[in-house]
Amino acid sequence: MSRNVGPLLALLAAEMVSVSGSLVTRVALPWFVLATTGSVGRMSLVLAVQMLSMALWGIPGGAFAARLGTRSFMRLADGTRAVLVASVPLLHWLNWLTLPVLLVLVFLMGGFFTPYYASQRVLLPEIVGEDERLLARANTLLVTANRVTLLVGAPLGGVLVAAFGAQKALWIDAASFLVSFLLISLFVKAGKVPPATIGRGEFFAGIRFLWQDRVLRLWTVANIGFEMAWQCVFAAVPILAFSRYDDDPRVVGILLAVFGVGAVAGNAAVLPLMKVLKPIRLMIVGAVAESLVLWVAVIDLHAVTFGCVLCLGGLFMGFIEGPTTALQTGRTPPGLRPQSMSAFMTLTLVAGASALTMTGPAFSAFDPRIPFAVVASLYSVGTLLLIVSTAWLSNGPEAEAVSVSVGKTEDPV
Numbered sequence: 356m357s358r359n360v361g362p363l364l365a366l367l368a369a370e371m372v373s374v375s376g377s378l379v380t381r382v383a384l385p386w387f388v389l390a391t392t393g394s395v396g397r398m399s400l401v402l403a404v405q406m407l408s409m410a411l412w413g414i415p416g417g418a419f420a421a422r423l424g425t426r427s428f429m430r431l432a433d434g435t436r437a438v439l440v441a442s443v444p445l446l447h448w449l450n451w452l453t454l455p456v457l458l459v460l461v462f463l464m465g466g467f468f469t470p471y472y473a474s475q476r477v478l479l480p481e482i483v484g485e486d487e488r489l490l491a492r493a494n495t496l497l498v499t500a501n502r503v504t505l506l507v508g509a510p511l512g513g514v515l516v517a518a519f520g521a522q523k524a525l526w527i528d529a530a531s532f533l534v535s536f537l538l539i540s541l542f543v544k545a546g547k548v549p550p551a552t553i554g555r556g557e558f559f560a561g562i563r564f565l566w567q568d569r570v571l572r573l574w575t576v577a578n579i580g581f582e583m584a585w586q587c588v589f590a591a592v593p594i595l596a597f598s599r600y601d602d603d604p605r606v607v608g609i610l611l612a613v614f615g616v617g618a619v620a621g622n623a624a625v626l627p628l629m630k631v632l633k634p635i636r637l638m639i640v641g642a643v644a645e646s647l648v649l650w651v652a653v654i655d656l657h658a659v660t661f662g663c664v665l666c667l668g669g670l671f672m673g674f675i676e677g678p679t680t681a682l683q684t685g686r687t688p689p690g691l692r693p694q695s696m697s698a699f700m701t702l703t704l705v706a707g708a709s710a711l712t713m714t715g716p717a718f719s720a721f722d723p724r725i726p727f728a729v730v731a732s733l734y735s736v737g738t739l740l741l742i743v744s745t746a747w748l749s750n751g752p753e754a755e756a757v758s759v760s761v762g763k764t765e766d767p768v
Contacts, residue, residue: 621673
Protein backbone atom coordinates (compact mmCIF):
# COMPACT_ATOMS: atom_id res chain seq x y z
CA MET A 356 0.00 0.00 0.00
CA SER A 357 3.02 2.31 0.54
CA ARG A 358 3.34 3.23 -3.14
CA ASN A 359 -0.28 4.34 -3.08
CA VAL A 360 0.01 6.59 -0.03
CA GLY A 361 0.26 9.70 -2.23
CA PRO A 362 -3.05 9.17 -4.08
CA LEU A 363 -4.79 8.18 -0.83
CA LEU A 364 -3.53 11.31 0.95
CA ALA A 365 -4.66 13.43 -2.00
CA LEU A 366 -8.12 11.88 -1.84
CA LEU A 367 -8.31 12.50 1.93
CA ALA A 368 -7.11 16.09 1.51
CA ALA A 369 -9.65 16.72 -1.24
CA GLU A 370 -12.40 15.38 1.02
CA MET A 371 -11.39 17.59 3.93
CA VAL A 372 -11.08 20.73 1.81
CA SER A 373 -14.30 20.33 -0.16
CA VAL A 374 -16.43 19.19 2.80
CA SER A 375 -15.09 22.02 4.97
CA GLY A 376 -16.14 24.41 2.21
CA SER A 377 -19.55 22.75 2.00
CA LEU A 378 -20.03 23.17 5.75
CA VAL A 379 -19.22 26.85 5.36
CA THR A 380 -22.01 26.98 2.77
CA ARG A 381 -24.32 25.07 5.11
CA VAL A 382 -24.04 28.05 7.44
CA ALA A 383 -23.72 30.77 4.79
CA LEU A 384 -26.49 29.78 2.36
CA PRO A 385 -29.42 29.73 4.84
CA TRP A 386 -28.07 32.96 6.36
CA PHE A 387 -27.79 34.48 2.90
CA VAL A 388 -31.43 33.63 2.16
CA LEU A 389 -32.56 35.00 5.51
CA ALA A 390 -30.50 38.17 5.14
CA THR A 391 -31.69 38.89 1.60
CA THR A 392 -35.35 37.82 1.87
CA GLY A 393 -36.15 37.78 5.60
CA SER A 394 -38.20 34.64 4.97
CA VAL A 395 -37.83 31.48 7.06
CA GLY A 396 -40.14 29.70 4.62
CA ARG A 397 -37.87 30.47 1.67
CA MET A 398 -34.85 29.33 3.64
CA SER A 399 -36.57 25.99 4.43
CA LEU A 400 -37.57 25.60 0.77
CA VAL A 401 -33.96 26.05 -0.37
CA LEU A 402 -32.71 23.39 2.08
CA ALA A 403 -35.52 20.98 1.16
CA VAL A 404 -34.80 21.31 -2.56
CA GLN A 405 -31.14 20.51 -1.95
CA MET A 406 -31.93 17.33 0.00
CA LEU A 407 -34.52 16.26 -2.57
CA SER A 408 -31.90 16.70 -5.27
CA MET A 409 -29.45 14.44 -3.41
CA ALA A 410 -32.01 11.65 -3.51
CA LEU A 411 -33.38 12.15 -7.04
CA TRP A 412 -30.00 12.36 -8.76
CA GLY A 413 -28.49 9.39 -6.92
CA ILE A 414 -29.40 6.52 -9.24
CA PRO A 415 -28.95 8.25 -12.63
CA GLY A 416 -25.80 9.92 -11.28
CA GLY A 417 -24.33 6.54 -10.35
CA ALA A 418 -24.99 5.20 -13.85
CA PHE A 419 -23.36 8.29 -15.38
CA ALA A 420 -20.30 7.95 -13.11
CA ALA A 421 -19.95 4.32 -14.18
CA ARG A 422 -19.94 5.30 -17.85
CA LEU A 423 -17.61 8.28 -17.43
CA GLY A 424 -15.19 6.75 -14.90
CA THR A 425 -15.13 7.70 -11.24
CA ARG A 426 -12.08 10.01 -11.39
CA SER A 427 -13.45 11.87 -14.40
CA PHE A 428 -16.83 12.20 -12.70
CA MET A 429 -15.29 13.57 -9.50
CA ARG A 430 -13.31 16.17 -11.46
CA LEU A 431 -16.46 17.14 -13.36
CA ALA A 432 -18.43 17.38 -10.11
CA ASP A 433 -15.83 19.51 -8.32
CA GLY A 434 -15.42 21.88 -11.27
CA THR A 435 -19.15 22.24 -11.83
CA ARG A 436 -19.95 22.82 -8.17
CA ALA A 437 -17.27 25.52 -7.97
CA VAL A 438 -19.09 27.37 -10.76
CA LEU A 439 -22.56 26.77 -9.27
CA VAL A 440 -21.63 27.98 -5.78
CA ALA A 441 -19.80 31.03 -7.16
CA SER A 442 -22.87 31.83 -9.28
CA VAL A 443 -24.96 32.62 -6.17
CA PRO A 444 -23.01 35.68 -4.96
CA LEU A 445 -22.15 36.68 -8.54
CA LEU A 446 -25.76 36.70 -9.73
CA HIS A 447 -26.83 38.51 -6.56
CA TRP A 448 -24.19 41.20 -7.22
CA LEU A 449 -25.59 41.56 -10.77
CA ASN A 450 -29.17 41.72 -9.37
CA TRP A 451 -30.10 38.64 -11.43
CA LEU A 452 -30.66 36.21 -8.55
CA THR A 453 -34.33 35.36 -8.07
CA LEU A 454 -35.75 32.60 -5.88
CA PRO A 455 -36.45 30.26 -8.87
CA VAL A 456 -32.87 30.75 -10.10
CA LEU A 457 -31.48 30.04 -6.62
CA LEU A 458 -33.58 26.88 -6.36
CA VAL A 459 -32.25 25.66 -9.72
CA LEU A 460 -28.65 26.29 -8.61
CA VAL A 461 -29.19 24.50 -5.30
CA PHE A 462 -30.90 21.58 -7.05
CA LEU A 463 -27.92 21.18 -9.37
CA MET A 464 -25.42 21.43 -6.48
CA GLY A 465 -27.16 18.71 -4.48
CA GLY A 466 -27.33 16.41 -7.49
CA PHE A 467 -23.61 15.66 -7.35
CA PHE A 468 -23.55 14.57 -3.70
CA THR A 469 -24.63 10.93 -3.89
CA PRO A 470 -22.69 9.79 -7.00
CA TYR A 471 -19.64 11.71 -5.74
CA TYR A 472 -19.79 9.84 -2.44
CA ALA A 473 -20.10 6.56 -4.37
CA SER A 474 -17.20 7.45 -6.67
CA GLN A 475 -14.91 8.11 -3.70
CA ARG A 476 -15.63 4.66 -2.29
CA VAL A 477 -15.19 3.00 -5.69
CA LEU A 478 -11.76 4.64 -6.07
CA LEU A 479 -10.42 3.17 -2.85
CA PRO A 480 -10.04 -0.46 -4.04
CA GLU A 481 -8.07 0.80 -7.05
CA ILE A 482 -5.76 2.75 -4.75
CA VAL A 483 -5.22 0.33 -1.84
CA GLY A 484 -6.34 -3.00 -3.32
CA GLU A 485 -9.13 -5.43 -2.51
CA ASP A 486 -7.79 -6.72 0.83
CA GLU A 487 -10.65 -6.49 3.33
CA ARG A 488 -8.64 -5.03 6.20
CA LEU A 489 -6.76 -2.47 4.08
CA LEU A 490 -10.00 -1.43 2.42
CA ALA A 491 -11.73 -1.06 5.79
CA ARG A 492 -8.86 1.09 7.10
CA ALA A 493 -8.90 3.29 3.99
CA ASN A 494 -12.67 3.77 4.25
CA THR A 495 -12.31 4.63 7.93
CA LEU A 496 -9.64 7.21 7.10
CA LEU A 497 -11.97 8.74 4.52
CA VAL A 498 -14.81 8.90 7.05
CA THR A 499 -12.40 10.38 9.61
CA ALA A 500 -11.40 13.10 7.17
CA ASN A 501 -15.09 13.86 6.71
CA ARG A 502 -15.78 13.94 10.46
CA VAL A 503 -12.82 16.20 11.23
CA THR A 504 -14.49 18.85 9.09
CA LEU A 505 -17.36 18.96 11.60
CA LEU A 506 -14.92 20.51 14.05
CA VAL A 507 -13.60 23.00 11.48
CA GLY A 508 -16.06 23.75 8.68
CA ALA A 509 -19.21 24.68 10.60
CA PRO A 510 -17.48 26.91 13.21
CA LEU A 511 -15.41 28.47 10.42
CA GLY A 512 -18.59 29.15 8.48
CA GLY A 513 -20.10 31.00 11.42
CA VAL A 514 -16.95 33.10 11.91
CA LEU A 515 -16.65 33.92 8.19
CA VAL A 516 -20.31 34.88 7.85
CA ALA A 517 -20.07 37.10 10.93
CA ALA A 518 -16.82 38.72 9.79
CA PHE A 519 -17.28 39.07 6.03
CA GLY A 520 -20.92 38.31 5.23
CA ALA A 521 -22.58 35.30 3.63
CA GLN A 522 -21.71 36.24 0.05
CA LYS A 523 -17.95 36.22 0.63
CA ALA A 524 -18.21 32.97 2.56
CA LEU A 525 -19.82 31.34 -0.50
CA TRP A 526 -16.80 32.36 -2.59
CA ILE A 527 -14.63 30.37 -0.16
CA ASP A 528 -16.72 27.24 -0.75
CA ALA A 529 -16.35 27.70 -4.51
CA ALA A 530 -12.57 27.92 -4.07
CA SER A 531 -12.56 24.72 -1.97
CA PHE A 532 -14.08 22.77 -4.85
CA LEU A 533 -11.37 24.09 -7.17
CA VAL A 534 -8.69 22.91 -4.72
CA SER A 535 -10.35 19.47 -4.61
CA PHE A 536 -10.42 19.42 -8.44
CA LEU A 537 -6.68 20.11 -8.58
CA LEU A 538 -5.81 17.48 -5.96
CA ILE A 539 -7.76 14.78 -7.79
CA SER A 540 -6.42 15.85 -11.19
CA LEU A 541 -2.76 15.97 -10.16
CA PHE A 542 -2.34 13.12 -7.71
CA VAL A 543 -5.11 10.53 -8.23
CA LYS A 544 -4.69 8.50 -11.41
CA ALA A 545 -7.05 5.61 -10.57
CA GLY A 546 -10.75 5.64 -11.40
CA LYS A 547 -10.75 4.74 -15.06
CA VAL A 548 -13.87 3.33 -16.71
CA PRO A 549 -14.20 -0.27 -15.37
CA PRO A 550 -14.34 -3.28 -17.67
CA ALA A 551 -17.74 -3.87 -19.24
CA THR A 552 -20.12 -5.56 -16.85
CA ILE A 553 -23.51 -6.99 -17.75
CA GLY A 554 -26.17 -4.58 -16.57
CA ARG A 555 -23.70 -1.73 -15.91
CA GLY A 556 -25.55 0.74 -18.05
CA GLU A 557 -28.99 -0.21 -16.86
CA PHE A 558 -30.79 2.48 -14.90
CA PHE A 559 -31.80 0.31 -11.92
CA ALA A 560 -28.84 -2.10 -11.98
CA GLY A 561 -27.62 -0.87 -8.57
CA ILE A 562 -30.96 -1.32 -6.81
CA ARG A 563 -31.50 -4.73 -8.41
CA PHE A 564 -28.06 -5.87 -7.29
CA LEU A 565 -28.66 -4.73 -3.69
CA TRP A 566 -31.96 -6.60 -3.64
CA GLN A 567 -30.68 -9.84 -5.15
CA ASP A 568 -27.66 -10.14 -2.83
CA ARG A 569 -29.35 -11.23 0.39
CA VAL A 570 -26.55 -9.93 2.66
CA LEU A 571 -26.51 -6.49 1.03
CA ARG A 572 -30.30 -6.50 1.09
CA LEU A 573 -30.24 -6.77 4.88
CA TRP A 574 -27.45 -4.21 5.18
CA THR A 575 -29.42 -1.76 3.06
CA VAL A 576 -32.57 -2.14 5.15
CA ALA A 577 -30.50 -1.89 8.34
CA ASN A 578 -28.80 1.28 7.11
CA ILE A 579 -32.18 2.80 6.23
CA GLY A 580 -33.21 2.30 9.86
CA PHE A 581 -29.91 3.77 11.08
CA GLU A 582 -30.27 6.82 8.83
CA MET A 583 -33.87 7.49 9.85
CA ALA A 584 -32.93 7.19 13.53
CA TRP A 585 -30.01 9.60 13.35
CA GLN A 586 -31.80 12.16 11.18
CA CYS A 587 -34.46 12.28 13.91
CA VAL A 588 -31.77 12.71 16.58
CA PHE A 589 -30.09 15.56 14.68
CA ALA A 590 -33.43 17.27 14.07
CA ALA A 591 -34.20 16.92 17.78
CA VAL A 592 -31.11 18.95 18.78
CA PRO A 593 -32.56 22.42 17.99
CA ILE A 594 -36.02 21.32 19.15
CA LEU A 595 -34.73 20.35 22.59
CA ALA A 596 -32.48 23.42 22.78
CA PHE A 597 -35.52 25.61 22.16
CA SER A 598 -38.03 23.80 24.36
CA ARG A 599 -35.95 22.32 27.21
CA TYR A 600 -32.47 23.83 27.30
CA ASP A 601 -33.25 27.50 28.12
CA ASP A 602 -34.00 28.50 24.51
CA ASP A 603 -30.25 28.93 23.95
CA PRO A 604 -28.97 28.56 20.36
CA ARG A 605 -25.42 28.13 21.65
CA VAL A 606 -26.50 24.75 23.01
CA VAL A 607 -27.15 23.58 19.45
CA GLY A 608 -23.57 24.34 18.40
CA ILE A 609 -22.15 22.73 21.52
CA LEU A 610 -24.17 19.53 21.08
CA LEU A 611 -23.23 19.18 17.41
CA ALA A 612 -19.58 19.81 18.26
CA VAL A 613 -19.78 17.12 20.96
CA PHE A 614 -21.06 14.67 18.34
CA GLY A 615 -18.17 15.67 16.07
CA VAL A 616 -15.64 15.01 18.84
CA GLY A 617 -17.09 11.55 19.41
CA ALA A 618 -17.16 10.79 15.68
CA VAL A 619 -13.51 11.73 15.19
CA ALA A 620 -12.49 9.73 18.27
CA GLY A 621 -14.45 6.70 17.06
CA ASN A 622 -12.80 6.67 13.66
CA ALA A 623 -9.38 7.12 15.24
CA ALA A 624 -10.02 4.28 17.71
CA VAL A 625 -11.21 1.82 15.10
CA LEU A 626 -8.00 1.97 13.03
CA PRO A 627 -5.81 0.00 15.50
CA LEU A 628 -8.71 -2.31 16.33
CA MET A 629 -8.85 -3.42 12.68
CA LYS A 630 -5.49 -5.11 13.17
CA VAL A 631 -7.00 -7.57 15.66
CA LEU A 632 -10.72 -7.70 14.80
CA LYS A 633 -12.46 -8.44 11.52
CA PRO A 634 -14.49 -5.54 10.06
CA ILE A 635 -17.76 -7.45 10.44
CA ARG A 636 -17.14 -7.87 14.19
CA LEU A 637 -16.44 -4.16 14.55
CA MET A 638 -19.73 -3.43 12.79
CA ILE A 639 -21.68 -5.60 15.21
CA VAL A 640 -19.95 -4.18 18.30
CA GLY A 641 -20.62 -0.63 17.11
CA ALA A 642 -24.27 -1.26 16.21
CA VAL A 643 -25.09 -3.03 19.50
CA ALA A 644 -23.38 -0.29 21.54
CA GLU A 645 -25.10 2.43 19.52
CA SER A 646 -28.51 0.85 20.15
CA LEU A 647 -27.91 0.81 23.90
CA VAL A 648 -26.73 4.44 23.84
CA LEU A 649 -29.86 5.62 22.04
CA TRP A 650 -32.11 3.94 24.62
CA VAL A 651 -30.49 6.20 27.26
CA ALA A 652 -32.29 9.18 25.67
CA VAL A 653 -35.60 7.47 26.40
CA ILE A 654 -34.72 7.39 30.09
CA ASP A 655 -33.13 10.81 30.64
CA LEU A 656 -33.14 13.96 28.46
CA HIS A 657 -31.03 16.24 30.62
CA ALA A 658 -28.72 18.37 28.42
CA VAL A 659 -25.57 16.70 29.76
CA THR A 660 -27.06 13.24 29.27
CA PHE A 661 -28.15 14.07 25.73
CA GLY A 662 -24.66 15.41 25.04
CA CYS A 663 -23.21 12.08 26.20
CA VAL A 664 -25.64 10.23 23.92
CA LEU A 665 -24.45 12.30 20.94
CA CYS A 666 -20.78 11.90 21.83
CA LEU A 667 -21.00 8.12 22.34
CA GLY A 668 -23.23 7.81 19.28
CA GLY A 669 -20.57 9.50 17.17
CA LEU A 670 -17.91 7.28 18.76
CA PHE A 671 -19.63 3.99 17.93
CA MET A 672 -20.70 5.24 14.50
CA GLY A 673 -17.01 5.07 13.63
CA PHE A 674 -17.09 1.32 14.22
CA ILE A 675 -19.79 0.92 11.58
CA GLU A 676 -19.23 3.30 8.66
CA GLY A 677 -15.76 2.34 7.41
CA PRO A 678 -16.11 -1.45 7.78
CA THR A 679 -19.61 -1.46 6.27
CA THR A 680 -18.50 0.43 3.18
CA ALA A 681 -15.44 -1.79 2.77
CA LEU A 682 -17.44 -5.02 3.00
CA GLN A 683 -20.12 -3.66 0.68
CA THR A 684 -17.46 -2.72 -1.86
CA GLY A 685 -15.87 -6.16 -1.62
CA ARG A 686 -19.17 -7.92 -2.34
CA THR A 687 -19.90 -5.83 -5.44
CA PRO A 688 -18.36 -6.40 -8.90
CA PRO A 689 -16.20 -3.40 -9.94
CA GLY A 690 -18.44 -2.55 -12.91
CA LEU A 691 -21.49 -2.26 -10.65
CA ARG A 692 -19.94 -0.37 -7.75
CA PRO A 693 -20.91 3.19 -8.82
CA GLN A 694 -24.57 2.18 -9.33
CA SER A 695 -24.68 0.04 -6.19
CA MET A 696 -23.17 2.69 -3.90
CA SER A 697 -25.33 5.44 -5.42
CA ALA A 698 -28.48 3.33 -5.04
CA PHE A 699 -27.52 2.58 -1.43
CA MET A 700 -27.09 6.29 -0.68
CA THR A 701 -30.27 7.24 -2.55
CA LEU A 702 -32.41 4.84 -0.55
CA THR A 703 -30.98 6.02 2.76
CA LEU A 704 -31.33 9.71 1.82
CA VAL A 705 -34.98 9.24 0.89
CA ALA A 706 -35.56 7.45 4.18
CA GLY A 707 -33.73 10.17 6.09
CA ALA A 708 -35.75 12.90 4.40
CA SER A 709 -39.00 11.14 5.28
CA ALA A 710 -37.87 10.85 8.90
CA LEU A 711 -37.12 14.57 8.99
CA THR A 712 -40.65 15.43 7.85
CA MET A 713 -42.09 13.41 10.76
CA THR A 714 -39.73 14.54 13.51
CA GLY A 715 -41.20 18.01 14.13
CA PRO A 716 -44.84 16.84 14.34
CA ALA A 717 -43.83 13.90 16.56
CA PHE A 718 -42.03 16.13 19.07
CA SER A 719 -44.94 18.59 19.00
CA ALA A 720 -47.60 15.93 19.62
CA PHE A 721 -45.86 13.67 22.16
CA ASP A 722 -43.52 13.72 25.10
CA PRO A 723 -39.95 13.63 23.65
CA ARG A 724 -39.31 10.22 25.18
CA ILE A 725 -41.86 8.64 22.83
CA PRO A 726 -40.12 9.76 19.58
CA PHE A 727 -36.80 8.71 21.09
CA ALA A 728 -38.27 5.28 21.88
CA VAL A 729 -39.16 4.95 18.18
CA VAL A 730 -35.63 6.07 17.25
CA ALA A 731 -34.01 3.51 19.56
CA SER A 732 -36.37 0.78 18.29
CA LEU A 733 -35.49 1.57 14.66
CA TYR A 734 -31.80 1.31 15.43
CA SER A 735 -32.27 -1.90 17.40
CA VAL A 736 -34.11 -3.55 14.50
CA GLY A 737 -31.32 -2.49 12.14
CA THR A 738 -28.77 -4.00 14.53
CA LEU A 739 -30.70 -7.29 14.57
CA LEU A 740 -30.65 -7.38 10.76
CA LEU A 741 -26.91 -6.77 10.81
CA ILE A 742 -26.42 -9.70 13.19
CA VAL A 743 -28.54 -11.99 10.97
CA SER A 744 -26.46 -11.02 7.94
CA THR A 745 -23.32 -11.90 9.90
CA ALA A 746 -24.68 -15.38 10.51
CA TRP A 747 -25.30 -15.78 6.78
CA LEU A 748 -21.75 -14.68 6.03
CA SER A 749 -20.37 -17.17 8.55
CA ASN A 750 -22.37 -20.06 7.09
CA GLY A 751 -21.40 -19.35 3.48
CA PRO A 752 -18.01 -19.44 1.73
CA GLU A 753 -16.47 -16.02 2.48
CA ALA A 754 -14.23 -16.01 -0.57
CA GLU A 755 -17.03 -16.77 -2.99
CA ALA A 756 -17.33 -14.06 -5.64
CA VAL A 757 -20.57 -12.39 -6.56
CA SER A 758 -21.58 -13.58 -10.01
CA VAL A 759 -23.69 -11.52 -12.38
CA SER A 760 -25.56 -12.85 -15.39
CA VAL A 761 -27.84 -11.16 -17.89
CA GLY A 762 -30.63 -9.46 -15.92
CA LYS A 763 -29.94 -11.60 -12.85
CA THR A 764 -27.48 -11.65 -9.94
CA GLU A 765 -26.85 -15.08 -8.46
CA ASP A 766 -27.21 -15.32 -4.71
CA PRO A 767 -23.62 -15.30 -3.46
CA VAL A 768 -24.15 -16.85 -0.06
